[in-house]
Amino acid sequence: MNSRQVIKPFDHGPSAPRQTLVAAALPVALFAAVIVQLTVVNRLPLPGGDAPDLVLLLVAAVAVTTTTMIATVTGFAGGLALDIAPPVSHYAGEYALVFCLVGYLATRVMGAISAASGGAERDPSICLAVVAVAAAAGEAGKAGLGLLLSDPNVTGPAIRHVLPGAILYDLLLTPVVYWLVALVAGLARPESERAPAPVFFGAQRLASVFRLASAGAAPNLRLAGTGAKFEDKRPVRREPKLRLADARSNSLARTNPAGTNSAQPLVAGGRAAKLNFARSGITHHAQSSGPARPRRTPKLNFAVGLPTITPRPRRGPGKGWLDVGRSKPPTVRRAKPGKGWLDDGRRKPPTVRRAKPGKGWLDDGRRKPPTVRRAKPGRGWLDVGRRKPPTMRRAKPGKGWLDEGRRRPPTAKRAKPGKGWLRPARPPRANWYSTGPTTGWIHRSRAKNRWRTRRRSLSGSLLSTVRDLLPTGGRR
Amino acid sequence: MLEARRTRPVLIALLIVAIALITIDFRDGGTSGAHSVGGRLFGPVEHLTDDVTGWFGGGSSAEVSALQQENDQLRAQLAQAQVNSQNLSQLAGLRQLTGADRYKIVPASVIAAGGGYSDTVTISAGSSDGITANETVLNGDGLVGTVIATSPTTATVQLANDANATVGIRMASSGQIGALTGAADSFGGTAALKLTLFSATATLKPGQELVTFGSVGGRPYVPGIPVGTVTTVTTEPGSLTPTALVKPFVDFTGLGVLGVVIST
Numbered sequence: 001m002n003s004r005q006v007i008k009p010f011d012h013g014p015s016a017p018r019q020t021l022v023a024a025a026l027p028v029a030l031f032a033a034v035i036v037q038l039t040v041v042n043r044l045p046l047p048g049g050d051a052p053d054l055v056l057l058l059v060a061a062v063a064v065t066t067t068t069m070i071a072t073v074t075g076f077a078g079g080l081a082l083d084i085a086p087p088v089s090h091y092a093g094e095y096a097l098v099f100c101l102v103g104y105l106a107t108r109v110m111g112a113i114s115a116a117s118g119g120a121e122r123d124p125s126i127c128l129a130v131v132a133v134a135a136a137a138g139e140a141g142k143a144g145l146g147l148l149l150s151d152p153n154v155t156g157p158a159i160r161h162v163l164p165g166a167i168l169y170d171l172l173l174t175p176v177v178y179w180l181v182a183l184v185a186g187l188a189r190p191e192s193e194r195a196p197a198p199v200f201f202g203a204q205r206l207a208s209v210f211r212l213a214s215a216g217a218a219p220n221l222r223l224a225g226t227g228a229k230f231e232d233k234r235p236v237r238r239e240p241k242l243r244l245a246d247a248r249s250n251s252l253a254r255t256n257p258a259g260t261n262s263a264q265p266l267v268a269g270g271r272a273a274k275l276n277f278a279r280s281g282i283t284h285h286a287q288s289s290g291p292a293r294p295r296r297t298p299k300l301n302f303a304v305g306l307p308t309i310t311p312r313p314r315r316g317p318g319k320g321w322l323d324v325g326r327s328k329p330p331t332v333r334r335a336k337p338g339k340g341w342l343d344d345g346r347r348k349p350p351t352v353r354r355a356k357p358g359k360g361w362l363d364d365g366r367r368k369p370p371t372v373r374r375a376k377p378g379r380g381w382l383d384v385g386r387r388k389p390p391t392m393r394r395a396k397p398g399k400g401w402l403d404e405g406r407r408r409p410p411t412a413k414r415a416k417p418g419k420g421w422l423r424p425a426r427p428p429r430a431n432w433y434s435t436g437p438t439t440g441w442i443h444r445s446r447a448k449n450r451w452r453t454r455r456r457s458l459s460g461s462l463l464s465t466v467r468d469l470l471p472t473g474g475r476r
Numbered sequence: 477m478l479e480a481r482r483t484r485p486v487l488i489a490l491l492i493v494a495i496a497l498i499t500i501d502f503r504d505g506g507t508s509g510a511h512s513v514g515g516r517l518f519g520p521v522e523h524l525t526d527d528v529t530g531w532f533g534g535g536s537s538a539e540v541s542a543l544q545q546e547n548d549q550l551r552a553q554l555a556q557a558q559v560n561s562q563n564l565s566q567l568a569g570l571r572q573l574t575g576a577d578r579y580k581i582v583p584a585s586v587i588a589a590g591g592g593y594s595d596t597v598t599i600s601a602g603s604s605d606g607i608t609a610n611e612t613v614l615n616g617d618g619l620v621g622t623v624i625a626t627s628p629t630t631a632t633v634q635l636a637n638d639a640n641a642t643v644g645i646r647m648a649s650s651g652q653i654g655a656l657t658g659a660a661d662s663f664g665g666t667a668a669l670k671l672t673l674f675s676a677t678a679t680l681k682p683g684q685e686l687v688t689f690g691s692v693g694g695r696p697y698v699p700g701i702p703v704g705t706v707t708t709v710t711t712e713p714g715s716l717t718p719t720a721l722v723k724p725f726v727d728f729t730g731l732g733v734l735g736v737v738i739s740t
Contacts, residue, residue, distance in 0.1 A: 035518070038598070039525045042589035045729055051591050068483040076490040083497070084514025086522060086598040088625045088632040089590025092510035093497030100490050108480065146593060149502060152639035153593040162593055 018187060025184050026062065030074060033058045034081040042087075050165030052173045053139065055082055059099050060134035061174075061181035063106035064127045075103030091149060098141040106134040124182070131178050135170040139163060507609075507625055515602075515627025523600060523629060526587035541733055545583040547616045548735035552579055555687065555700035558648075579698065581735040582607060587630070595638035595658065599734055602629045610696040612688075612737040618725035619643065619688055619703045620734055622696035631736070635728050636703070637669055644689035645671070645703055652678040653689055656703065656722060669704060669722040680709045680718045694739050 033054045041051050055078040063071035079099035083092040110130055114122055143163055146154030501508040556579070584601035601607055603626040613620040613633045621635040634641050637658035645656045654673035673680065684706045690699025704724040711718040 031521075035521055035525050037591065038518075038588040039522050040529060042591040043586070049729065053591065068480050069486060072483055072487050072490065076494065080494075080497075081514070081518070084510045085518040085588070086511075086515045086625075086627060086630045086632055087588050087590035087594075087596045088506055088511050089592070089594030089596045091498050091501040091506060092508060092514075093494040093501065096497065097491060097494035100487065100494060104483065104487050111480065142592060149498065151593065153595070155639070158593050158639075166592070 022184060022187055026070070026074065027077075029058060029181075029184075030055070030078050030081070034078065034085060037082065038085055038087065046169070048165040050162055050169055052169035053135070053166065054173070054177070055079070055095075056099060056102065056138040057131070057135050057170060057173055057177040058181065059103045060106055060131040060138065061178045063103045063134065064110045064122075064130050064178070065181055065185040066107075068104060068107040068111075071103035071107045072100055073103075075099035075101070090146065090151060090153075094145050094149070095142065098138055098145055102134050102138040102141065105137075106130055109134075124178075127182070128174060128178055132171050132174045135174060136167045139166045139170060511625055511632075512627055515625070515630055515632075519598075519602065519627045519630040522588045522598060526585070526600065541583060541585070544616065544733045545581060545735060548583070548614060548733075549581045551616055552581060552614065552698075552701070552735070552737065555702060558687075558700060579694075579737050579739070582738055583733060583735055584631070585733050586731045595635040595641075595728065596624070597633050597635065597731060598630050599633055599736070600630065601736060602627050602631050604628045606738050607631050607736050608738075611739075612694065612696060612698045612701065613734050614701050614737065615726060615731070615734050617702075617727070619697070619701040620726055620728075620731065623736060633734070636724060636726070637728055643697055643703065644691065645686045646689045646699075647673075647678075648685040648687050648702075650678065650684075654678075656686065668707070669724060671706065671720045671722045673718045676716055676718075678718055680706055680711065680720045682706050682709060682720075686722060694737065698737050 037054045041054060044051060059071065059075040059078050062074050076096050076099065079095035079097065080093070082095045083090070110122070110127070113126060113130070140163065143154060143159045147159070497508075497510055501510060582601055582605050584599035584605075584607075586597045587600045588598035590596040599613070607623055607626055609623050609626060611623045613622060619636055621633045621638070621641060623631050624634045625632040635658070636643055636656070639658050641658050643656040644653065646653050652673050652675050654671055656669050656671050659668055659670060671680075671686070682705075686703040686705070688697045688699055688701045688703060691697050702725055704722040706720045707723045708721040709718065710720055
């Protein structure tokens with residue numbers, strides 16, 4: 001909608017005299033272009049013997065700056081004038097046909113481009129490119145129509161000789177013509193659209209630089225010497241929180257030698273990254289904003305290399321245990337190892353060194369469920385081992401026990417997207433045949449003749465693209 | 477979007493008009509009424525523009541154009557005299573058509589040119605000066621072309637190197653006759669005309685000169701106007717008629733003052 005207002009030159013805004021001036025400028029410019037083309041440009045002894053086509057360039061430039069209607073009529077009028085003006089060089093109506101189509105299609109392409117880019121203000125370089133392509137297409141159209149009408153002058157060698165030079169001269173003149181037309185079309189725009197670019201003074205520019213460098217971490221900037229305060233008006237982003245294991249973690253020390261308190265997670269996109277290094281129990285925030293909620297925090301276990309800290313007691317796998325690693329039940333952490341001897345890298349049962357095996361040595365090698373050791377199973381031990389619903393133990397099934405029995409993955413039940421951020425998001429299938437209406441059609445097409453289905457869907461999408469581009473795709 | 481929908485009927489209407497114009501003009505061989513309307517509309521403006529640009533470019537004064545006109549006249553008479561003296565016996569019948577004194581030269585200057593593929597120019601004299609279609613146009617160097625369309629103030633000249641033009645010629649030395657056609661891309665590039673002699677036994681040598689053979693009533697070409705010289709003989713070994721490339725005397729890219737031969 002914005003582009004449409006920009007494109008329409010005679011819509012509203014400029015004063016009446018200027019409006020009439022601009023409205024009269026187009027026919028005058030067209031007439032002048034035809035006369036200058038015939039009497040001056042065509043007679044110039046340019047190298048190569050070719051000449052640019054001013055009228056074609058004008059039509060193309062008008063097409064990218066005004067509406068479809070104006071461009072179409074301009075193309076027809078300019079082409080017809082070139083057709084019937086005195087040096088009778090080709091059949092009347094040839095250039096009218098070609099230029100009319102050039103004007104119409106150039107505006108449609110321009111509309112499609114601005115629609116694809118979200119209706120933003122048009123880029124002058126894109127406009128220039130469209131003008132150049134339209135001019136080249138117009139030259140080719142003139143040659144093609146001459147061939148079609150079997151004009152004796154338009155033969156293969158003649159086209160090979162004339163067409164490249166004509167296109168080259170057109171490209172050379174494209175910026176000049178486009179600049180002139182855009183200047184006049186700019187006069188027709190409302191004042192508000194011609195507002196000058198905002199001017200920043202130095203401190204403002206400096207503040208923006210600091211703000212950019214701090215990645216949004218300094219919402220209220222005070223620059224020394226200026227006395228001004230530059231507040232960030234944008235909404236505050238969610239701040240990353242980091243729960244760190246302890247100060248001796250090597251990787252984090254490498255990341256930030258200043259210590260654990262200033263350790264910040266580097267997470268792309270500024271998502272609310274909460275890192276819980278399980279044994280420390282400390283939550284590290286980039287900036288403290290409210291209490292951390294460890295129950296909803298996906299746990300990261302950095303168990304290896306921390307031999308002296310006693311593990312936090314856990315009754316069973318938490319809600320997010322599937323998210324960590326490869327969804328193994330965390331038997332290593334659960335089974336109460338002695339003093340951390342299990343956590344060394346080699347993972348050998350240290351039977352040689354030990355005179356008497358401790359309580360948990362069986363857990364390490366063969367990973368049996370610790371039912372053997374327990375004299376009396378606790379409340380939740382069945383849940384831990386085999387993940388069965390505790391129906392046997394319940395006198396009366398509660399509300400959700402059926403759901404539990406169906407063994408849904410815990411991610412399916414989650415509503416909050418912040419939880420599962422550790423797992424890499426699976427990209428959607430972006431194959432060329434994934435443009436069908438549903439996902440099920442793939443299987444259906446595989447069951448049937450898949451090649452035919454593919455071809456039909458490809459041609460259908462092509463057709464829809466062409467339909468988008470041609471009759472209804474643009475903004476105008 | 478909405479405006480595109482509104483434009484589509486207009487576009488279709490304009491395309492139909494254009495195709496209709498092409499069809500009518502195609503049927504009439506490029507001389508439909510559209511061209512005369514355009515000549516009336518744009519002819520005076522082209523005159524005016526040529527005056528302005530000529531004033532800026534310090535164009536030819538009246539004295540120069542008078543001298544050039546005289547030169548053209550003398551050139552035409554000389555060509556006629558040469559024809560008469562060299563081939564008196566052969567052209568006895570033709571001489572009845574030509575008569576040395578029946579020519580009148582109307583001077584004109586080029587004011588516009590067709591672009592692209594065609595080789596046509598607009599001259600500053602039209603039907604109000606007595607010019608009609610199919611009249612020979614020459615300048616001080618030789619044959620330029622023929623008039624194909626007129627408006628009250630302007631006329632369109634089809635140059636001899638246009639692909640539509642076919643000039644009947646005669647070898648100045650041997651008297652063999654043939655046809656000269658323009659090459660399609662001769663306007664900007666190497667202006668070479670294609671010559672085909674009618675006699676299978678005639679010999680072609682580079683350097684031979686060509687003059688116009690003439691037509692009935694001097695239309696579209698009066699006889700005896702110099703055309704060009706043979707540069708390259710391109711006769712194929714097995715071909716029936718000798719062919720050659722001809723370099724015209726006239727520089728078609730630098731045309732200025734022309735003379736139109738009108739019959740009185």
